[in-house]
Amino acid sequence: MQQRSSTVQEPLAETAHRPTPPPAWRPRTDPAPLLPDAEPLRVLGTDAVADADPALLRRLYAELVRGRRYNAQATALTKQGRLAVYPSTTGQEACEIGAALALEERDWLFPSYRDTLAAVARGLDPVQALTLLRGDWHTGYDPREHRVAPLCTPLATQLPHAVGLAHAARLKGDDVVALAMVGDGGTSEGDFHEALNFAAVWQAPVVFFVQNNGFAISVPLAKQTAAPSLAHKAVGYGMPGRLVDGNDAVAVHQVLTEAVTRARRGGGPTLVEAITYRIDAHTNADDATRYRADGEVEAWRAHDPVLLLERELTARGLLDDEGRRAAAEAAETMAAQLRERMNADPVLAPMDLFTHVYAEQTAQLREQAAQLRAELEAEGESR
Amino acid sequence: MTTATTGAAAAKAAGRAKPATMAQALQRAMRDAMAEDPTVHVMGEDVGTLGGVFRVTDGLAKEFGEDRCTDTPLAEAGILGTAVGMAMYGLRPVVEMQFDAFAYPAFEQLVSHVAKMRNRTRGAMPMPMVIRVPYGGGIGGVEHHSDSSEIYYMATPGLHVVTPATVEDAYGLLRAAIASDDPVVFLEPKRLYWSKSDWSPEAPARVEPIGKAVVRRPGTSATLITYGPSLPVCLEAAEAATAEGWDLEVVDLRSLVPFDDETVAASVRRTGRAVVVHESGGFAGPGAEIAARVTERCFHHLEAPVLRVAGFDIPYPPPMLERHHLPGVDRILDAVARLQWEAGN
Numbered sequence: 001m002q003q004r005s006s007t008v009q010e011p012l013a014e015t016a017h018r019p020t021p022p023p024a025w026r027p028r029t030d031p032a033p034l035l036p037d038a039e040p041l042r043v044l045g046t047d048a049v050a051d052a053d054p055a056l057l058r059r060l061y062a063e064l065v066r067g068r069r070y071n072a073q074a075t076a077l078t079k080q081g082r083l084a085v086y087p088s089t090t091g092q093e094a095c096e097i098g099a100a101l102a103l104e105e106r107d108w109l110f111p112s113y114r115d116t117l118a119a120v121a122r123g124l125d126p127v128q129a130l131t132l133l134r135g136d137w138h139t140g141y142d143p144r145e146h147r148v149a150p151l152c153t154p155l156a157t158q159l160p161h162a163v164g165l166a167h168a169a170r171l172k173g174d175d176v177v178a179l180a181m182v183g184d185g186g187t188s189e190g191d192f193h194e195a196l197n198f199a200a201v202w203q204a205p206v207v208f209f210v211q212n213n214g215f216a217i218s219v220p221l222a223k224q225t226a227a228p229s230l231a232h233k234a235v236g237y238g239m240p241g242r243l244v245d246g247n248d249a250v251a252v253h254q255v256l257t258e259a260v261t262r263a264r265r266g267g268g269p270t271l272v273e274a275i276t277y278r279i280d281a282h283t284n285a286d287d288a289t290r291y292r293a294d295g296e297v298e299a300w301r302a303h304d305p306v307l308l309l310e311r312e313l314t315a316r317g318l319l320d321d322e323g324r325r326a327a328a329e330a331a332e333t334m335a336a337q338l339r340e341r342m343n344a345d346p347v348l349a350p351m352d353l354f355t356h357v358y359a360e361q362t363a364q365l366r367e368q369a370a371q372l373r374a375e376l377e378a379e380g381e382s383r
Numbered sequence: 384m385t386t387a388t389t390g391a392a393a394a395k396a397a398g399r400a401k402p403a404t405m406a407q408a409l410q411r412a413m414r415d416a417m418a419e420d421p422t423v424h425v426m427g428e429d430v431g432t433l434g435g436v437f438r439v440t441d442g443l444a445k446e447f448g449e450d451r452c453t454d455t456p457l458a459e460a461g462i463l464g465t466a467v468g469m470a471m472y473g474l475r476p477v478v479e480m481q482f483d484a485f486a487y488p489a490f491e492q493l494v495s496h497v498a499k500m501r502n503r504t505r506g507a508m509p510m511p512m513v514i515r516v517p518y519g520g521g522i523g524g525v526e527h528h529s530d531s532s533e534i535y536y537m538a539t540p541g542l543h544v545v546t547p548a549t550v551e552d553a554y555g556l557l558r559a560a561i562a563s564d565d566p567v568v569f570l571e572p573k574r575l576y577w578s579k580s581d582w583s584p585e586a587p588a589r590v591e592p593i594g595k596a597v598v599r600r601p602g603t604s605a606t607l608i609t610y611g612p613s614l615p616v617c618l619e620a621a622e623a624a625t626a627e628g629w630d631l632e633v634v635d636l637r638s639l640v641p642f643d644d645e646t647v648a649a650s651v652r653r654t655g656r657a658v659v660v661h662e663s664g665g666f667a668g669p670g671a672e673i674a675a676r677v678t679e680r681c682f683h684h685l686e687a688p689v690l691r692v693a694g695f696d697i698p699y700p701p702p703m704l705e706r707h708h709l710p711g712v713d714r715i716l717d718a719v720a721r722l723q724w725e726a727g728n
Contacts, residue, residue, distance in 0.1 A: 081448075109627060137503075137505055138499075138502075138503035138504075139503050139505065139507075141505060142472070142507040142508075142532045143502070143507060143508055144507065144508070147638050148498075149471070150503055150504055150508070154491060154495045154496075157464065157491060157495060157496060159464070160460070160463075160464025160467070160468065160492070161464060161465075161467045161468035161496070162468060163461075163464075163465050164464065164465030164467060164468020164469040164471070164472075165468035165469060165472045166464060166468070166470050167465065167468070167469065167473035168469040168471075168473070168474050169472055170700055171450055171474075172472070183620065190460060190488075191460055191464060191491075191492075192463070194458040194460050194461030194464065195455070195461065195464065195465075196459070197456055197458065197461065197467050198455070198461045199665065200455055201456055204652050216396075298489060311465045352505075355505075356501050356502045356504075356505055356506040357501070357508070357541055357564050358501070358541070358543075359501070359509060359563075359564040359565050362594070362640070362641035362642075363594075363641060363642075363644060363645075364642065364644075381406060
């Protein structure tokens with residue numbers, strides 16, 4: 001290293017060159033207001049619960065109980081062979097329900113493959129939501145009916161869709177907000193980066209909701225990112241990052257509602273990271289004991305979203321035995337109906353394979369359709 | 384008034400069309416579509432203020448505003464992914480990918496969403512959009528600027544793949560692509576951007592339907608099946624072939640998907656011989672599919688195996704060597720000479 005101490009500092013002459021900042025440089029957004037809080041926001045167990053609308057608290061509770069039962073029923077259906085696969089959100093119900101309830105009817109939800117519960121909480125028929133996962137057609141619903149985009153399997157690819165839709169709505173003058181859901185693993189994908197960047201540049205009315213459930217299948221967050229938190233990533237794009245206890249349904253609902261309202265008023269996008277935990281394995285086909293300790297799971301069971309809310313509401317006199325029973329019964333009715341309807345085999349028409357590839361069938365597909373039709377007829381005759 | 388404008392006005396009044404380039408015809412197609420349909424949005428890298436690196440979107444941002452012709456961040460997956468969301472909301476995006484090889488980051492969005500959305504939603508959510516991709520070589524472009532990427536798109540069900548070879552078709556096919564309710568990968572032969580024709584932007588030709596090939600030169604000896612950048616080469620080869628006594632028919636496919644079996648097979652049945660010509664590599668290239676389809680349909684009319692004149696199966700070469708790679712007149716005539724003339728007529 002060069003010894004600088006030996007050089008003699010001469011005073012600069014009036015005409016000497018004085019270095020200035022690069023000509024193109026100017027200060028951009030102040031990062032301080034964009035930074036997430038040091039700790040995840042919690043409402044349950046704090047005085048802030050008193051400010052919450054009791055009707056909302058009861059609704060959240062009823063939906064959480066129903067959501068928990070939905071997860072249990074769907075998981076059971078995989079064991080009975082009625083679902084090909086089910087990525088459970090047991091333990092993450094506060095996130096799923098909070099997301100659905102933060103949106104207005106005209107808004108759009110962009111779920112990942114794990115988010116059927118959010119779609120159901122938004123009003124989608126559970127059987128339609130599970131169509132993909134039972135091996136039936138890929139999207140069992142018209143996305144425009146409840147403004148729920150198709151369940152998205154390729155990670156984070158739904159995020160730019162949400163940005164584009166929100167951008168298009170704003171260009172049209174509609175005050176529609178898009179909420180896009182993604183997991184902690186999905187934040188490593190390039191589409192996550194590109195979506196957040198486009199959203200911030202366009203100031204699109206979109207909310208990115210990351211459920212950090214600790215694992216991407218088996219890989220823990222430490223192997224996924226070196227960021228201080230996933231919420232901190234927002235700062236690099238010039239949008240606020242919010243950190244919330246993902247098992248505190250009231251806090252999740254509050255943070256998402258604030259972000260949705262901000263987006264609707266023209267304030268631009270927000271990144272919300274919810275700290276939660278996937279109690280079940282990645283899917284019914286996964287074995288979580290290979291990558292995580294029982295003790296860790298038990299700690300999270302004690303921080304269960306349904307329990308947290310139930311205890312709080314009971315302590316505040318907003319929930320009694322009758323209320324608990326009513327919620328449980330409603331959930332049981334939903335589960336029984338789901339079971340019964342899923343026990344009926346869906347009838348798929350093989351010729352539909354060719355119906356929706358293009359608006360108008362190509363000559364090539366007409367030929368192939370004719371081939372399949374002949375095969376089906378031969379099959380029918382041989383029976 | 385200057386003499387120049389007086390001259391131009393007089394020429395216009397006299398109905399004499401000023402030669403237009405393919406780039407101008409493409410620009411005009413987007414401009415007319417945008418004027419007619421407010422849901423048409425152009426987006427991509429440098430398409431706004433600059434007018435695109437090939438100037439194909441020149442003037443659109445000025446005329447329609449930056450919300451209708453948008454300079455996006457430099458991220459192809461993001462461009463196509465946001466276009467998907469815009470189409471979900473009822474817009475009709477026309478996306479520009481700056482170069483063939485720069486379109487690859489958008490592949491997942493294209494294959495998993497653009498191409499499949501109509502099918503996976505049982506027709507509820509069509510994807511009316513155009514993805515314009517300048518493609519092919521012959522412009523002395525350095526690495527990653529000259530790929531023939533058509534086979535990737537052809538192998539993806541749910542996409543239409545269209546490529547014009549003339550100024551007239553550039554306008555007509557792009558209008559048809561923008562009007563289509565399905566996603567169209569619109570491959571623009573970049574070395575033909577400055578090709579000229581007496582095409583008049585004031586009275587554009589009718590909009591061609593997508594999926595129809597056309598016989599560019601009728602002939603009787605053999606059929607050259609080609610598209611996009613190789614059409615002028617084939618026409619030149621056909622002219623040169625007359626000296627050898629061959630009268631070659633040249634078919635311009637215009638649309639690779641859907642494929643016009645009818646026009647192609649009718650031509651080959653007439654001539655009994657066929658050569659497929661393209662810049663793309665031969666192995667598992669478009670010509671492999673075309674040769675198979677022709678053989679399946681025309682076997683008893685064929686006097687010789689269907690041959691392919693294609694780019695070599697190599698990464699695109701440096702500009703100083705590209706002339707050895709690209710199919711030229713001599714290579715086409717060599718193939719024609721190998722069509723077993725001694726055995727037949």
